[in-house]
Amino acid sequence: MKQVGPLPKTLILAETLAQRVSQLRELRNLTIRDLAKSTKFGIKRIEEIETGLETWLSSTDRQLLAKSLSIEPALLQEVEARYSAENLINHSSVTSNIKSDLERAILSGNKDLHCPMCGESLKSNVQHGFDIDGQPIKLPKAHCTRCPFIL
Secondary structure, three states: OOOOOOOOOOOOOOOOHHHHHHHHHHHOOOOHHHHHHHHOOOHHHHHHHHOOOOOOOOHHHHHHHHHHHOOOOHHHHOOOOOOOHHHHHHHHOOOHHHHHHHHHHHHOOOOOOEOOOOOOEEEEEEEEEEOOOOOEEEEEEEEEOOOOOEO
C-alpha cells in the first residue's frame, strides 16, 4: 500500500458511512477496484457500502477498511447506523400489499419510488436470475437511503 498523508484539517467529513467511504476513497485517489483489492471485500461489497445498503461494519471489517483508507477506525464507526428494535418492528408493519405494489412498480421500470416507512427516495433495481428449474426470473430489489427498509 502506498503511503498517504494525513487528512486535510479543513476537510468536512460526510455524515453517512456510504458517503464517507466514497469521499475518503476518492480523496485517496482509489478506485472501487483498488479498495476492494486492498480490503479483500470484493467489488460488490464496496459498492453496497457506498450505496448505503450496508450501514455498519464488524470491528474486523471496520479496521480493514480504515487501514485501506489510511484513517482511524473511529472515523467510520462514528457514522455507522445501527437500528433499534423499534425501527425494525416498524419495518415489519409494512403490509404485504404495499410491498407487492412496490415490487410491481420496480418491475415496470418506475424509478420515482418512496419508502413506505419514512418517505425518503428508494434506490431500486431489477435483479435477473434463475429459479430452481433454471427458468429466468426477475426480482425487484429496493432499499431506503435513510431508514432500514429493504425490499
